[in-house]
Amino acid sequence: MTEIPAPRMSPRLALRGQVEPFHVMEILKAAGRRAATHGDVIPLCVGQPSTPAPRAVREAAARAIEGEVLGYSDALGLSTLRETIAAHYARTYGVAVDPARVAVTTGSSGAFTAVFLAAFEVGDTVLMARPGYPAYRNTLGALGCRVVELDCGEETGFQPTVAMLEEHAREHGAPAGLILASPANPTGTLVPADELAAMTRWCADRGTLLVSDEIYHGITFDEPAHSALESGGDAVVVGSFSKYFSMTGWRVGWAVLPEVYVRPVELLLGNLNICAPAVGQAAAVAAFTPEAIGELDSHVARYARNRDLVVARLPEWGVHRLAPVDGAFYAYVDVSHLTDDSPRWCEDLLDATGVALTPGIDFAPADPRDPRPTDGTRFVRLSFAGDTPTLGEALDRVVAHVTR
Numbered sequence: 001m002t003e004i005p006a007p008r009m010s011p012r013l014a015l016r017g018q019v020e021p022f023h024v025m026e027i028l029k030a031a032g033r034r035a036a037t038h039g040d041v042i043p044l045c046v047g048q049p050s051t052p053a054p055r056a057v058r059e060a061a062a063r064a065i066e067g068e069v070l071g072y073s074d075a076l077g078l079s080t081l082r083e084t085i086a087a088h089y090a091r092t093y094g095v096a097v098d099p100a101r102v103a104v105t106t107g108s109s110g111a112f113t114a115v116f117l118a119a120f121e122v123g124d125t126v127l128m129a130r131p132g133y134p135a136y137r138n139t140l141g142a143l144g145c146r147v148v149e150l151d152c153g154e155e156t157g158f159q160p161t162v163a164m165l166e167e168h169a170r171e172h173g174a175p176a177g178l179i180l181a182s183p184a185n186p187t188g189t190l191v192p193a194d195e196l197a198a199m200t201r202w203c204a205d206r207g208t209l210l211v212s213d214e215i216y217h218g219i220t221f222d223e224p225a226h227s228a229l230e231s232g233g234d235a236v237v238v239g240s241f242s243k244y245f246s247m248t249g250w251r252v253g254w255a256v257l258p259e260v261y262v263r264p265v266e267l268l269l270g271n272l273n274i275c276a277p278a279v280g281q282a283a284a285v286a287a288f289t290p291e292a293i294g295e296l297d298s299h300v301a302r303y304a305r306n307r308d309l310v311v312a313r314l315p316e317w318g319v320h321r322l323a324p325v326d327g328a329f330y331a332y333v334d335v336s337h338l339t340d341d342s343p344r345w346c347e348d349l350l351d352a353t354g355v356a357l358t359p360g361i362d363f364a365p366a367d368p369r370d371p372r373p374t375d376g377t378r379f380v381r382l383s384f385a386g387d388t389p390t391l392g393e394a395l396d397r398v399v400a401h402v403t404r
C-alpha cells in the first residue's frame with residue numbers, strides 16, 4: 001500500500017464559506033438523542049410535510065424508473081415539465097407564461113443560487129425581511145452580496161412594505177434586489193395583494209430585481225396567495241414541489257425568469273448541477289393532475305385545522321398576540337414573557353417535554369452589541385405540518401410546562 005504524504009500546508013478555508021449554522025440542527029440532534037432514550041419526541045421544528053408525494057407522482061416515478069433511461073435532461077429541465085408549470089400559471093393566476101421562461105431547478109434552493117449569481121454582483125445590496133428564511137441571507141453572503149435585513153414586526157405581518165423600501169432608498173439609494181416570501185417562513189403571513197402589487201411596481205420603477213419566493217403557494221387558509229407575475233414588472237418568481245406538493249426530498253423546483261436571465265441561468269445551471277434530478281422531473285409532471293391536487297388539497301384542509309388549533313390554544317401559553325397565520329404551516333410565536341434566550345428555552349422544553357420547536361434566532365439572528373426589536377431570542381417557530389392528534393398532544397405538553 002502506498003503511503004500518502006502528510007500535507008505540507010493546512011487547507012485553505014475561505015471566509016465566504018463560513019455561513020451561519022442552522023440552530024435548529026442542534027435541536028434536531030438533541031431530539032434524536034432523546035428519541036433514542038425516551039421515544040417521546042414530537043418534532044414541531046421540522047419545516048416539511050409529514051406526507052409522501054401524491055400517489056399519481058409515485059406511480060409516475062415508478063413508470064419512469066422502469067421505462068426510461070433517466071439520463072441528464074436539458075439544463076433548463078424537461079420540456080413537458082416546463083410546459084406543465086407554465087400552464088399552472090395560466091390556470092391559477094390567469095397569467096400567460098412562455099414555457100421558455102421556466103427553468104426547472106434542484107429544489108427552489110437551486111433556483112435561488114442560479115438567480116442570485118445571474119443577477120447580482122459582489123457588493124450589491126439585497127433587501128430581505130427579518131425574520132426571514134436564513135438561506136437567502138447565507139447564500140447571498142457567500143456570494144459576496146450585502147444583505148440588508150429590514151426589521152419587520154408583527155404590525156406589518158412580519159412583511160416589508162413600500163414605506164420601508166422608500167426609507168431604505170432615501171438613505172442608501174435603490175437596492176439591487178429585494179426578496180419577498182408570501183406566505184413566509186417562519187411566520188406563515190401573506191403580503192396583502194395591494195402591497196405586493198405596489199412593491200412589484202416600486203422595484204420595476206427603480207431597476208431593483210424582485211425575487212418573489214412563492215414556494216408556499218397552495219397552502220393558504222382564508223384567501224389565495226397572489227403571484228408577483230400578476231402585477232407585470234420583471235420579477236423572478238420562484239416555485240417548488242417541496243411544500244404544497246409534498247415532495248421535499250425529490251429536489252425539484254423552478255423559476256419563472258424575465259427573458260434576459262434565461263440564457264445566463266441556463267449556463268449557470270448546466271455548470272452547477274447539469275440538471276435537476278431526472279426521476280423527480282418525470283414524476284413532477286403528474287403533480288398537477290386532478291387526482292394529485294385532490295390529495296394535496298386534503299393536506300391543506302388538515303393544515304387549516306391545525307392552524308385553528310394552534311391559534312385557539314396559544315393563549316394557554318400566555319400568548320395573546322400572533323400575526324395572522326395566512327398560510328404555510330408555521331406560527332412564529334412571541335415567547336418574550338417566558339424567555340429572552342430562545343435556543344436555551346427550546347432546549348429546556350425538549351428536555352422537559354420531548355417537544356422540539358425552532359428558536360427564532362435562525363430567522364433573526366441576534367448580536368448582543370446591536371440589539372434589534374426583531375431579535376429572534378424572544379421568538380420560536382412552531383411547525384404544524386403533522387397530524388392533528390399529535391399536535392394536540394404537543395400543545396398539551398407545552399401548556400403543562402409553561403404553567404408548571
Ligand SMILES: Cc1ncc(COP(=O)(O)O)c(C=O)c1O
Pocket residue numbers: 047106107108109110133181184185213215239240241242248252253
Ligand atoms: C421560504 C423558503 N424558501 C425556500 C426553501 C427551500 O426549499 P426547496 O429547496 O426544498 O424548494 C424553503 C425551505 O424550507 C423555505 O422555507
